[in-house]
Amino acid sequence: METKNALAALAALAQESRLAVFRLLVHAGPEGLPPLQIAEQLDIPPSSLSFHLKELSHANMVTATKNGRSIIYAADFQTMNGLLGFLTENCCGGTPCLPVCGVDCSTD
Template structure:
């Protein structure tokens, strides 16, 4: 992972509402959640939520897709794991000090 990409991701998370949104989506799991449900759970107005989702999406931390009239957002676990890996790759002087396992790797589907 490139340093610039990590900086963009960390900058997106360096705001209270965006960090709360991302943590909520991680907790929800790979199936994600409708924007309206995210706003209700975190008490964030739709206009603010839209702005924050745009920032998280731009940073590559969330994905979205349309389901009927709803936009479903999900944490991008690959990006999250890449950031964590980048932050820990030189841990303990380059020696592995604890196993780092990927969290919630998305299932691969064939279409």
């Protein structure tokens, strides 16, 4: 990912409602959600949601797919993974880092 794309993605996520929308769409998975369902779950007025979805879309953080008469929004996992890779690219001097946990990280 290029720096300008990372900056656009980070700027789009640097707002409370947009971050909540993106996290909800990540949770929904590749199937995504229609705008009305997003608005209801996050208690965001549809007019505001439209603005936030546009901003996320311009940063390539979400995709919009026409499904009949409605549009389904989904997180763009390729962009998300690209951003994570960009942020961690030089982590620990090129040595793979282990996750840091405040509690036991085991999966017992």
